[in-house]
Amino acid sequence: MSTPPSERARVKRYNHIADYDPATIHAILDAMPLCHVGYVFNGSPFVTPTLQWRDGDCIFWHGSAASRMLESAECQDVCVTVSIYDGLVMARSAYNYNINHRSVMIFGKPEKLSDEEKAVQLRNMVNKTIPGQWERLRPVKPQELKATTVLSMKITEASAKLRSGQPDDDEDADFPVWTGVIPVRHEIGAPIPNPKNVPGVEFPEDGHKFKIG
Amino acid sequence: MSTPPSERARVKRYNHIADYDPATIHAILDAMPLCHVGYVFNGSPFVTPTLQWRDGDCIFWHGSAASRMLESAECQDVCVTVSIYDGLVMARSAYNYNINHRSVMIFGKPEKLSDEEKAVQLRNMVNKTIPGQWERLRPVKPQELKATTVLSMKITEASAKLRSGQPDDDEDADFPVWTGVIPVRHEIGAPIPNPKNVPGVEFPEDGHKFKIG
16 A cells, blocks of 8 residues: 555546545545445446445455356456545535545455455454454354355555535635535434344344444 | 336346335435446446436436546446445344345436536535525526536436345344344534634524435
8 A cells, every 4th residue: 555546546536635545545444334336247337335344455345146246346347435425515606515525436356255265254244343243143154155255355546535624615705605514424323123032132232332434 | 217127227136125116216316415426437447426416307416527427427328326324234143144225226328418407407406405505505607507517317227225124034033142223324413604604694494404314
Protein backbone atom coordinates (compact mmCIF):
# COMPACT_ATOMS: atom_id res chain seq x y z
CA MET A 1 0.00 0.00 0.00
CA SER A 2 3.03 2.27 0.03
CA THR A 3 3.16 2.34 -3.77
CA PRO A 4 1.41 5.19 -5.58
CA PRO A 5 -2.18 4.53 -6.65
CA SER A 6 -2.48 2.78 -9.98
CA GLU A 7 -3.75 4.58 -13.02
CA ARG A 8 -7.03 2.67 -12.84
CA ALA A 9 -7.66 3.68 -9.25
CA ARG A 10 -6.57 7.25 -9.91
CA VAL A 11 -8.65 7.99 -12.98
CA LYS A 12 -11.66 6.83 -11.06
CA ARG A 13 -11.69 9.68 -8.58
CA TYR A 14 -11.59 13.42 -8.71
CA ASN A 15 -8.14 13.98 -7.29
CA HIS A 16 -9.08 16.77 -4.94
CA ILE A 17 -11.29 14.54 -2.83
CA ALA A 18 -9.70 11.12 -3.33
CA ASP A 19 -7.80 9.57 -0.45
CA TYR A 20 -5.37 6.69 -0.87
CA ASP A 21 -4.42 6.30 2.79
CA PRO A 22 -4.76 2.62 3.82
CA ALA A 23 -5.99 3.56 7.32
CA THR A 24 -8.83 5.61 5.81
CA ILE A 25 -9.73 2.87 3.34
CA HIS A 26 -9.62 0.15 6.00
CA ALA A 27 -11.80 2.14 8.40
CA ILE A 28 -14.55 2.52 5.79
CA LEU A 29 -14.41 -1.17 4.83
CA ASP A 30 -14.60 -2.17 8.50
CA ALA A 31 -17.55 0.15 9.12
CA MET A 32 -19.78 -1.21 6.35
CA PRO A 33 -19.96 -4.92 5.45
CA LEU A 34 -22.52 -4.34 2.68
CA CYS A 35 -20.62 -3.95 -0.58
CA HIS A 36 -21.38 -3.87 -4.30
CA VAL A 37 -19.38 -6.15 -6.57
CA GLY A 38 -19.24 -5.03 -10.19
CA TYR A 39 -18.25 -7.50 -12.87
CA VAL A 40 -18.74 -8.03 -16.57
CA PHE A 41 -20.80 -10.97 -17.84
CA ASN A 42 -21.35 -11.44 -21.58
CA GLY A 43 -20.07 -7.89 -22.08
CA SER A 44 -22.63 -6.29 -19.75
CA PRO A 45 -22.07 -4.87 -16.27
CA PHE A 46 -23.64 -6.47 -13.19
CA VAL A 47 -23.58 -5.03 -9.67
CA THR A 48 -24.32 -7.57 -6.96
CA PRO A 49 -24.78 -6.55 -3.33
CA THR A 50 -23.06 -8.89 -0.90
CA LEU A 51 -21.11 -8.83 2.38
CA GLN A 52 -17.38 -8.15 2.51
CA TRP A 53 -14.96 -8.43 5.36
CA ARG A 54 -11.32 -7.43 5.65
CA ASP A 55 -8.29 -9.25 7.00
CA GLY A 56 -5.09 -7.23 6.77
CA ASP A 57 -4.72 -5.89 3.25
CA CYS A 58 -7.30 -8.23 1.66
CA ILE A 59 -11.06 -8.16 1.40
CA PHE A 60 -13.18 -11.28 1.13
CA TRP A 61 -16.71 -12.13 0.08
CA HIS A 62 -18.52 -15.43 -0.22
CA GLY A 63 -21.48 -17.19 -1.73
CA SER A 64 -22.79 -20.43 -3.09
CA ALA A 65 -20.29 -22.41 -5.14
CA ALA A 66 -23.04 -22.40 -7.80
CA SER A 67 -23.18 -18.58 -7.90
CA ARG A 68 -22.75 -17.07 -11.33
CA MET A 69 -21.50 -13.87 -9.72
CA LEU A 70 -18.63 -15.66 -8.01
CA GLU A 71 -17.78 -17.71 -11.10
CA SER A 72 -17.84 -14.59 -13.28
CA ALA A 73 -15.73 -12.63 -10.85
CA GLU A 74 -12.93 -15.14 -10.25
CA CYS A 75 -9.68 -14.03 -11.90
CA GLN A 76 -11.54 -11.36 -13.88
CA ASP A 77 -11.51 -7.62 -13.36
CA VAL A 78 -13.96 -6.56 -10.67
CA CYS A 79 -14.71 -3.33 -8.87
CA VAL A 80 -15.91 -3.57 -5.27
CA THR A 81 -17.54 -0.44 -3.87
CA VAL A 82 -18.56 0.25 -0.28
CA SER A 83 -20.45 3.41 0.57
CA ILE A 84 -22.08 4.98 3.60
CA TYR A 85 -24.70 7.77 3.64
CA ASP A 86 -23.77 10.05 6.55
CA GLY A 87 -26.12 12.96 6.10
CA LEU A 88 -28.07 15.31 3.87
CA VAL A 89 -26.25 18.58 3.12
CA MET A 90 -28.83 21.32 2.69
CA ALA A 91 -27.22 24.09 0.65
CA ARG A 92 -28.65 27.38 -0.62
CA SER A 93 -28.99 26.05 -4.17
CA ALA A 94 -29.85 22.78 -5.85
CA TYR A 95 -26.46 23.01 -7.55
CA ASN A 96 -24.73 22.57 -4.20
CA TYR A 97 -27.14 19.89 -2.97
CA ASN A 98 -24.97 17.09 -1.61
CA ILE A 99 -24.67 14.30 0.90
CA ASN A 100 -22.03 13.60 3.47
CA HIS A 101 -20.62 10.17 2.75
CA ARG A 102 -17.71 7.80 2.92
CA SER A 103 -16.92 5.41 0.10
CA VAL A 104 -14.21 3.08 -1.11
CA MET A 105 -13.63 1.57 -4.54
CA ILE A 106 -11.27 -1.38 -4.96
CA PHE A 107 -10.15 -2.76 -8.31
CA GLY A 108 -8.59 -6.17 -8.85
CA LYS A 109 -8.91 -9.78 -9.89
CA PRO A 110 -10.26 -11.89 -7.02
CA GLU A 111 -8.98 -15.39 -6.30
CA LYS A 112 -10.75 -18.42 -4.86
CA LEU A 113 -9.63 -19.63 -1.45
CA SER A 114 -8.63 -23.22 -0.71
CA ASP A 115 -10.73 -25.25 1.76
CA GLU A 116 -8.29 -24.55 4.61
CA GLU A 117 -8.21 -20.81 3.90
CA LYS A 118 -12.02 -20.81 3.61
CA ALA A 119 -12.48 -22.09 7.16
CA VAL A 120 -10.14 -19.39 8.48
CA GLN A 121 -11.91 -16.61 6.61
CA LEU A 122 -15.48 -17.72 7.32
CA ARG A 123 -14.51 -17.65 11.00
CA ASN A 124 -13.23 -14.11 10.43
CA MET A 125 -16.47 -13.14 8.71
CA VAL A 126 -18.52 -14.26 11.73
CA ASN A 127 -16.18 -13.04 14.46
CA LYS A 128 -15.60 -9.61 12.95
CA THR A 129 -19.36 -9.08 13.28
CA ILE A 130 -19.67 -10.46 16.82
CA PRO A 131 -16.44 -11.46 18.59
CA GLY A 132 -16.29 -15.13 19.55
CA GLN A 133 -19.55 -16.01 17.78
CA TRP A 134 -17.91 -18.64 15.51
CA GLU A 135 -16.92 -20.68 18.58
CA ARG A 136 -20.52 -20.62 19.88
CA LEU A 137 -22.05 -21.86 16.62
CA ARG A 138 -22.80 -25.39 15.46
CA PRO A 139 -19.43 -26.37 13.92
CA VAL A 140 -19.08 -26.04 10.17
CA LYS A 141 -19.49 -29.28 8.15
CA PRO A 142 -17.10 -30.34 5.36
CA GLN A 143 -19.95 -30.33 2.81
CA GLU A 144 -20.84 -26.75 3.81
CA LEU A 145 -17.27 -25.62 3.16
CA LYS A 146 -17.41 -27.43 -0.18
CA ALA A 147 -20.66 -25.70 -1.12
CA THR A 148 -19.24 -22.26 -0.28
CA THR A 149 -16.93 -20.22 -2.46
CA VAL A 150 -14.86 -17.49 -0.83
CA LEU A 151 -13.10 -14.94 -2.99
CA SER A 152 -10.24 -12.75 -1.83
CA MET A 153 -8.81 -9.61 -3.35
CA LYS A 154 -5.80 -7.53 -2.37
CA ILE A 155 -6.51 -3.91 -1.46
CA THR A 156 -3.81 -2.51 -3.74
CA GLU A 157 -5.76 -0.51 -6.32
CA ALA A 158 -8.12 1.40 -4.08
CA SER A 159 -9.31 4.88 -3.27
CA ALA A 160 -11.59 6.44 -0.71
CA LYS A 161 -13.84 9.43 -1.13
CA LEU A 162 -15.21 11.32 1.86
CA ARG A 163 -17.36 14.38 2.46
CA SER A 164 -18.32 15.76 5.83
CA GLY A 165 -19.45 19.01 7.33
CA GLN A 166 -21.45 22.00 6.21
CA PRO A 167 -22.36 23.06 2.67
CA ASP A 168 -19.71 24.85 0.71
CA ASP A 169 -21.61 27.63 -1.03
CA ASP A 170 -20.20 30.93 0.20
CA GLU A 171 -21.03 32.47 -3.18
CA ASP A 172 -24.69 32.42 -2.09
CA ALA A 173 -24.04 33.37 1.55
CA ASP A 174 -26.60 36.19 1.52
CA PHE A 175 -29.49 34.08 0.25
CA PRO A 176 -31.98 33.75 3.13
CA VAL A 177 -32.67 30.02 3.32
CA TRP A 178 -31.83 27.63 6.14
CA THR A 179 -28.71 25.60 5.39
CA GLY A 180 -27.06 22.86 7.36
CA VAL A 181 -26.75 19.12 7.71
CA ILE A 182 -29.28 16.45 8.65
CA PRO A 183 -27.12 13.62 10.02
CA VAL A 184 -27.95 9.99 9.24
CA ARG A 185 -26.54 7.04 11.14
CA HIS A 186 -27.20 3.33 11.41
CA GLU A 187 -29.07 2.55 14.61
CA ILE A 188 -28.77 -0.93 16.09
CA GLY A 189 -32.07 -2.12 17.55
CA ALA A 190 -32.75 -4.42 20.47
CA PRO A 191 -32.14 -8.09 19.55
CA ILE A 192 -35.30 -10.03 18.63
CA PRO A 193 -35.02 -13.63 19.85
CA ASN A 194 -36.10 -16.47 17.59
CA PRO A 195 -39.28 -18.02 19.06
CA LYS A 196 -37.79 -21.41 18.15
CA ASN A 197 -34.73 -20.94 20.39
CA VAL A 198 -33.78 -23.78 22.74
CA PRO A 199 -35.10 -22.68 26.17
CA GLY A 200 -32.54 -20.94 28.34
CA VAL A 201 -30.08 -19.78 25.65
CA GLU A 202 -28.93 -16.20 26.16
CA PHE A 203 -27.94 -13.40 23.83
CA PRO A 204 -24.12 -13.27 23.93
CA GLU A 205 -22.56 -10.38 25.81
CA ASP A 206 -20.36 -9.66 22.76
CA GLY A 207 -23.49 -9.30 20.64
CA HIS A 208 -23.78 -5.79 22.03
CA LYS A 209 -20.56 -4.94 20.17
CA PHE A 210 -22.30 -5.32 16.80
CA LYS A 211 -22.40 -2.07 14.89
CA ILE A 212 -22.68 -0.78 11.34
CA GLY A 213 -21.61 2.49 9.80
CA MET B 1 -43.90 -3.39 -16.25
CA SER B 2 -46.68 -5.84 -17.07
CA THR B 3 -44.41 -7.81 -19.41
CA PRO B 4 -42.49 -10.77 -18.03
CA PRO B 5 -39.02 -9.98 -16.72
CA SER B 6 -36.36 -10.04 -19.39
CA GLU B 7 -33.82 -12.81 -19.57
CA ARG B 8 -31.11 -10.45 -18.34
CA ALA B 9 -33.10 -9.46 -15.26
CA ARG B 10 -34.17 -13.03 -14.62
CA VAL B 11 -30.81 -14.77 -14.82
CA LYS B 12 -29.54 -12.27 -12.33
CA ARG B 13 -31.62 -13.53 -9.45
CA TYR B 14 -32.32 -16.85 -7.82
CA ASN B 15 -35.92 -17.24 -8.87
CA HIS B 16 -37.22 -18.33 -5.49
CA ILE B 17 -36.41 -15.00 -3.87
CA ALA B 18 -36.67 -12.58 -6.76
CA ASP B 19 -39.62 -10.22 -6.94
CA TYR B 20 -40.64 -8.41 -10.12
CA ASP B 21 -43.59 -6.50 -8.68
CA PRO B 22 -43.29 -2.79 -9.60
CA ALA B 23 -44.73 -1.69 -6.25
CA THR B 24 -42.04 -3.63 -4.40
CA ILE B 25 -39.30 -2.30 -6.66
CA HIS B 26 -40.53 1.29 -6.42
CA ALA B 27 -40.77 1.17 -2.62
CA ILE B 28 -37.12 0.10 -2.30
CA LEU B 29 -35.94 2.76 -4.75
CA ASP B 30 -37.90 5.42 -2.88
CA ALA B 31 -36.50 4.30 0.47
CA MET B 32 -32.82 4.56 -0.47
CA PRO B 33 -31.42 7.32 -2.68
CA LEU B 34 -27.86 5.96 -2.49
CA CYS B 35 -27.31 3.70 -5.49
CA HIS B 36 -24.43 1.98 -7.24
CA VAL B 37 -24.08 2.46 -10.98
CA GLY B 38 -22.11 -0.27 -12.73
CA TYR B 39 -20.71 0.37 -16.20
CA VAL B 40 -17.91 -0.87 -18.40
CA PHE B 41 -15.01 1.42 -19.29
CA ASN B 42 -12.15 0.12 -21.44
CA GLY B 43 -13.47 -3.39 -20.85
CA SER B 44 -13.31 -3.15 -17.05
CA PRO B 45 -16.19 -2.80 -14.60
CA PHE B 46 -16.65 0.34 -12.49
CA VAL B 47 -19.17 0.80 -9.69
CA THR B 48 -19.84 4.42 -8.79
CA PRO B 49 -21.96 5.39 -5.79
CA THR B 50 -24.35 8.22 -6.52
CA LEU B 51 -27.89 9.39 -5.73
CA GLN B 52 -30.90 8.16 -7.66
CA TRP B 53 -34.48 9.32 -7.59
CA ARG B 54 -37.59 7.92 -9.22
CA ASP B 55 -40.38 9.55 -11.16
CA GLY B 56 -43.03 7.12 -12.37
CA ASP B 57 -41.35 4.21 -14.08
CA CYS B 58 -37.97 5.92 -14.56
CA ILE B 59 -34.98 6.45 -12.33
CA PHE B 60 -32.63 9.39 -12.66
CA TRP B 61 -29.14 10.28 -11.50
CA HIS B 62 -26.97 13.28 -12.14
CA GLY B 63 -23.47 14.63 -12.01
CA SER B 64 -20.98 16.97 -13.60
CA ALA B 65 -21.21 17.21 -17.37
CA ALA B 66 -17.47 16.42 -17.26
CA SER B 67 -18.03 13.14 -15.40
CA ARG B 68 -16.47 10.12 -17.03
CA MET B 69 -19.02 7.92 -15.31
CA LEU B 70 -21.94 9.75 -16.93
CA GLU B 71 -20.25 9.85 -20.33
CA SER B 72 -19.44 6.14 -20.13
CA ALA B 73 -22.93 5.22 -19.02
CA GLU B 74 -24.93 7.14 -21.62
CA CYS B 75 -26.56 4.79 -24.13
CA GLN B 76 -24.41 1.90 -22.88
CA ASP B 77 -25.47 -1.06 -20.77
CA VAL B 78 -25.51 -0.19 -17.10
CA CYS B 79 -26.70 -1.94 -13.97
CA VAL B 80 -28.00 0.23 -11.13
CA THR B 81 -28.23 -1.46 -7.75
CA VAL B 82 -29.85 -0.13 -4.58
CA SER B 83 -29.55 -2.08 -1.35
CA ILE B 84 -30.53 -1.64 2.28
CA TYR B 85 -29.11 -3.51 5.29
CA ASP B 86 -32.07 -4.24 7.59
CA GLY B 87 -30.57 -6.51 10.20
CA LEU B 88 -28.14 -9.23 11.19
CA VAL B 89 -29.65 -12.72 11.17
CA MET B 90 -27.95 -14.79 13.86
CA ALA B 91 -28.42 -18.45 12.93
CA ARG B 92 -27.16 -21.61 14.65
CA SER B 93 -24.43 -22.13 12.06
CA ALA B 94 -22.10 -19.98 10.00
CA TYR B 95 -23.63 -21.64 6.95
CA ASN B 96 -26.96 -19.97 7.69
CA TYR B 97 -25.42 -16.62 8.67
CA ASN B 98 -27.38 -13.96 6.79
CA ILE B 99 -28.65 -10.43 6.77
CA ASN B 100 -32.12 -9.09 6.35
CA HIS B 101 -32.07 -6.79 3.36
CA ARG B 102 -33.94 -5.21 0.48
CA SER B 103 -32.31 -4.67 -2.89
CA VAL B 104 -33.15 -3.78 -6.45
CA MET B 105 -31.14 -4.25 -9.64
CA ILE B 106 -32.10 -2.38 -12.80
CA PHE B 107 -30.59 -3.01 -16.21
CA GLY B 108 -30.78 -0.67 -19.16
CA LYS B 109 -29.21 1.98 -21.33
CA PRO B 110 -29.59 5.43 -19.76
CA GLU B 111 -30.35 8.52 -21.80
CA LYS B 112 -29.36 12.14 -21.28
CA LEU B 113 -32.12 14.63 -20.49
CA SER B 114 -32.67 17.86 -22.39
CA ASP B 115 -32.26 21.17 -20.55
CA GLU B 116 -36.02 21.49 -20.02
CA GLU B 117 -36.31 17.94 -18.69
CA LYS B 118 -33.27 18.51 -16.47
CA ALA B 119 -34.92 21.40 -14.63
CA VAL B 120 -38.02 19.29 -13.99
CA GLN B 121 -36.03 16.35 -12.68
CA LEU B 122 -33.58 18.32 -10.54
CA ARG B 123 -36.63 19.84 -8.87
CA ASN B 124 -37.89 16.30 -8.32
CA MET B 125 -34.55 15.25 -6.86
CA VAL B 126 -34.70 18.05 -4.28
CA ASN B 127 -38.42 17.89 -3.50
CA LYS B 128 -38.55 14.12 -3.12
CA THR B 129 -36.03 14.52 -0.30
CA ILE B 130 -37.74 17.48 1.38
CA PRO B 131 -41.12 18.58 -0.05
CA GLY B 132 -41.14 22.15 -1.34
CA GLN B 133 -37.41 22.69 -0.79
CA TRP B 134 -36.73 23.53 -4.48
CA GLU B 135 -39.03 26.55 -4.18
CA ARG B 136 -37.13 27.80 -1.10
CA LEU B 137 -33.70 27.58 -2.75
CA ARG B 138 -31.76 30.19 -4.68
CA PRO B 139 -33.14 29.66 -8.22
CA VAL B 140 -31.10 27.50 -10.58
CA LYS B 141 -28.92 29.35 -13.12
CA PRO B 142 -28.75 28.46 -16.81
CA GLN B 143 -24.98 27.76 -16.58
CA GLU B 144 -25.63 25.36 -13.68
CA LEU B 145 -28.13 23.42 -15.77
CA LYS B 146 -25.57 23.36 -18.58
CA ALA B 147 -22.86 22.03 -16.28
CA THR B 148 -25.10 19.24 -15.00
CA THR B 149 -25.86 16.01 -16.79
CA VAL B 150 -28.97 14.07 -15.79
CA LEU B 151 -29.41 10.51 -16.98
CA SER B 152 -32.71 8.65 -17.02
CA MET B 153 -33.42 4.96 -17.33
CA LYS B 154 -36.71 3.09 -17.62
CA ILE B 155 -37.42 0.57 -14.88
CA THR B 156 -38.28 -2.22 -17.29
CA GLU B 157 -35.57 -4.81 -16.68
CA ALA B 158 -35.56 -4.92 -12.92
CA SER B 159 -35.83 -7.28 -9.99
CA ALA B 160 -36.01 -6.96 -6.25
CA LYS B 161 -34.62 -9.28 -3.63
CA LEU B 162 -35.81 -9.21 -0.03
CA ARG B 163 -35.16 -11.14 3.14
CA SER B 164 -36.81 -10.51 6.48
CA GLY B 165 -37.50 -12.34 9.68
CA GLN B 166 -35.85 -15.05 11.70
CA PRO B 167 -33.16 -17.50 10.62
CA ASP B 168 -34.26 -20.49 8.63
CA ASP B 169 -32.26 -23.35 10.10
CA ASP B 170 -34.72 -25.84 11.56
CA GLU B 171 -32.27 -28.63 10.77
CA ASP B 172 -30.18 -27.39 13.71
CA ALA B 173 -33.13 -26.54 15.98
CA ASP B 174 -31.71 -28.49 18.93
CA PHE B 175 -28.35 -26.75 18.93
CA PRO B 176 -28.20 -24.61 22.10
CA VAL B 177 -27.10 -21.21 20.85
CA TRP B 178 -29.06 -17.93 20.89
CA THR B 179 -30.55 -17.16 17.50
CA GLY B 180 -32.52 -14.18 16.33
CA VAL B 181 -32.26 -10.87 14.56
CA ILE B 182 -30.45 -7.65 15.43
CA PRO B 183 -32.40 -4.98 13.55
CA VAL B 184 -30.61 -2.11 11.84
CA ARG B 185 -32.28 1.07 10.69
CA HIS B 186 -31.27 4.50 9.48
CA GLU B 187 -31.73 7.07 12.21
CA ILE B 188 -32.22 10.71 11.26
CA GLY B 189 -30.43 13.04 13.65
CA ALA B 190 -31.30 16.56 14.73
CA PRO B 191 -30.51 19.14 12.02
CA ILE B 192 -27.17 20.94 12.51
CA PRO B 193 -27.48 24.57 11.34
CA ASN B 194 -24.70 26.10 9.27
CA PRO B 195 -22.94 28.74 11.43
CA LYS B 196 -22.86 30.90 8.28
CA ASN B 197 -26.66 31.01 7.96
CA VAL B 198 -28.32 34.37 7.43
CA PRO B 199 -29.68 35.35 10.88
CA GLY B 200 -33.31 34.43 11.43
CA VAL B 201 -33.69 31.68 8.81
CA GLU B 202 -35.57 28.67 10.11
CA PHE B 203 -35.37 24.95 9.44
CA PRO B 204 -38.33 24.15 7.17
CA GLU B 205 -41.23 22.28 8.72
CA ASP B 206 -41.11 19.80 5.83
CA GLY B 207 -37.48 19.05 6.67
CA HIS B 208 -38.81 16.76 9.39
CA LYS B 209 -40.22 14.53 6.65
CA PHE B 210 -36.72 13.57 5.49
CA LYS B 211 -36.06 9.88 5.97
CA ILE B 212 -33.85 7.13 4.60
CA GLY B 213 -34.31 3.36 4.58
